[in-house]
Amino acid sequence: MHPFEQHHLDLTRRRFFTSCASGLSAALGSAALASLLPKPLHAASAAPLASPLLNHAPRAKRVIYMHMEGAPSQIDLYDYKPQLRARYDQDLPDSIRMGQRLTGMTSGQARFPIAPSIFKFTRYQNNADGAWLSELLPHTGAMAKHLCIVRSMHTEAINHEPGITFFQTGNQQPGRPSFGAWASYGLGSANANLPTFVVMITQGIGNMQALSARFWGSGFLPSEHQGCKLRSSGDPVLYLEDPPGVTRADRRAWLDLVGELNEKEAARTLDPELRARIAQAEMAYRMQASVPELTDFSDEDERTLELYGPDVKKPGTFAASCLLARRLAERGVRFIQLYMRGWDQHGNLPGELKSQCDAVDRPQAALLEDLERRGLLDETIVIWSGEFGRTCYSQGTLTKDNYGRDHHPRCFSLWMAGGGVRPGIVFGETDDYSYNITKDPVSVHDLHATLLHLLGFDHQRLSYRHQGRDFRLTDVFGEVRRELIA
């Protein structure tokens, strides 16, 4: 049923007059009521086999999205610019910068000295003429034939908060549903014992920026679609065990009673948050049983653990999160988001970048390999990206072994793998300075449209009516980039 029809069915004549009688005029009453009810109930409850939101056959069943918070330097990792090595400390030509706005952190700099990457690159075999990757990512490089490396990403934001918000919700201003929430809304759950959208955060080594819970929020979508964050230290989910003296049956009885009361209140007020509350309490009850099995790595064989590296046994590390991501994927969770913090290297980039890469390189490559050999990669989209790129010129003092880089939205690199993404290619080109895109630019909206397409949605049709308007993840933009699809 369309949410709007549900809304109308929920409105009865008696309710209308009741609300009018409470001291408001009839017109005002209905207006007030309308504003009370902006959020219709979840639509996917209709016919037994309805999956009304898919538009075409999906290529992928789920997404593992690794967001590198802080924006990794494309020029030191993926965007190979050997020509720059002969332009050390030269000024960035105005013809390249073309009046680009800069952040307050470097706009006052007297000059913009070119800082070539001091890291060696290696060309790895892929399904085209090879992919150049930095020496900081040897394990990722060894996965090159599975990777679709896009070097021509661009974004609108130049600061982290709006940058991540744009990447996660398709809009720089907060308030819209996150990508994971849209996926949860559209795909529904494939494992009733676990949340549809799970988030895990790893603390970085370098300069870290704040992460707000709204990056995985559900915006105006029903609240049960928001990401469920697993804690990175101690128990991944708190209060999993019932308190002493409370049996599982007690808990069930308590839930049933509270659910009944909430249901009555929901019928009276039509507040969809109550239904979300009921759904979440049920989910919490089921997670009491499903999460311990999920987070217990004892059934992993030694060689698999070794693949992810020595950190895998330390909860909260990127390695542990990657293994957990694979276990979640295996258990049918639709959208798994890993945040790795600490990529914001305004200064001391070489040292900090190396530490960051050491933390992620082996686990992320292991995740790809592990998914592939278990037959899961074909139906799981894996994506690795920051919120923008970093400048080719140095922020602060440039020396031959140290430099920093400022935010750069005009071009940056990301990679995807699996789930119908074209494997083993490098897509898009930037100029010699890794400053402007010279071929095949891909916007964040294009990326969203393409990923939604792989999940079985037409990005122009996956919409939700809110405050009188149909909203989409891609707003009014975005094109499906068929060049990126296998």
Add this chain to the structure above:
Amino acid sequence: MSIDSSDSAPAAALQAWVEFFGRLHPLLLHAPIGLLVAIALLRAWQFARRRRADASDAAATSVIGLERAIGMLCWATAFAALLTAGAGLVLAREDAYVTSTTLDRHRLLGIAIAVGVLIVALTHGRPRLQVVHHAVLIASLAATAFGGHLGAELSHGAGFLTEPFRERVRMADPPTALEVSTDGPARVYEERIAPILAGYCIDCHGPTKRKGSLALHGPAEIELGGISGDVLSRANPAASELLRRVHVPIDDDECMPPAGKPRPNAAELDELRRWIEAGAPLPATELEPIAPQVELPVQRASVVEPPADAVAKLRAKLLHVQRRTPDSPLLWIDAAAIAPTLRDDQALEWLGPLAPHIADLSLARSGVGDALAPLLARMERLERLDLSATRIGPVTLRALGGLPELRELVLTRTALVTCTVEDFAGMPALANLRVWNSGLQRSVIEALQAARPNLRIDDGTDLRSQPLETEEALALTSDAPLSTAGAEAPAAVPINTICPVSGAPIKPGFTREHEGRLIGFCCNQCPLAFDADPGSFAAKLP
């Protein structure tokens, strides 16, 4: 459960010893039963004496002695029960056992008895816990009776206890003629052969136990054969394994039924022989007899909506059911939410009604095994099957041979050590086979690849890319000419200002080189259209 091929020798030896321990279960279990009965008898005797209430010194001494003896017996029982339960848990993991309610209950009761007698031992000699001691003793006795009964049903077949009350059909005379051709094969099989198989075979090769992965309780199961291959030979009926096994001398290891079990009489053996020699006709099984590499005609099940009640039932059991594509009647079913507890009997019951509608099925990480083979063989529209980390064996593989549309088969983390190339016969559409950590022999993988060059076999190796070249030592200089020529966004300016495909103004970044000229476009789609047929746009270029 998975067997690792690379370091298999010590692992296999350990595995053998573990299995040996498991098979001691039927021997060990008698100890706790006897001991428990002994304790109960002593307690009853003690109770009867105490009622006579003569508290002489001699009696008191003997009471103390008796109490000590009971204490010793309690500990002996606890030890024996723990060993028995341990062995039972190991034995139940063997592939021969179909995961079922009976097995689950027997396992649960076994653990309960072990815990119970441990409590009996711990509470012995503590006057304040006397009530607990006696109550648990009685409960353990009751549990032993019922648990033992379930165990007997597992090893001797359902209804073992009450069997004497039922009529046992034994054939007196060889029937005069076997009307195979005229009366239809169904009658002969159902009226004469099935009762013989039910009487002598299906206790060990049936719905609750599948020794050697063989089941003989239905035509589909018979067609599938067991771990030693087909039991019926269509080409040479007289050489059928079924016939051979019942005729080898009784002291032979291969003799079936084994020594000590009831054997078919001469009339019944004769009946079996005639049936098999007549080609062993079976009622239609929906199962094509398995022949290597047959080109099966693509027969599609009629495209109808799946039954809503069966879908609702699966959902109520927390299996994921979804249409494969928005309008398709074909289904994707995933048991991820309940995999660790899913059993053969449940899977058979729940998935049965939907078999012709399933296109994508994942039973990964569940407890299902070869008992599902006949069901899987009915899934004519199956395209993707994930049996990762299940207990399946060669019988299941052979059941998949006739599936015309099966494209992808995931067999990772299984124990397919004994599988051969022939087990992969059929499966005409198979394009992707994943066998990482499946125990499959390297020689089998190689032979399969040689036989089917277009099949992509992923065994978890060769997933990595090789480095092709690495930069030399880096030298950072400022030598490059300061001119920005060649460095600026595209060095050349497109020759056009209007997109030749759409007619809209061109945008930077969307370009193609064509015949040495740089052509600009308005969006990312137009260059694709241009690439398809550059000639047709020539007129629109300046």
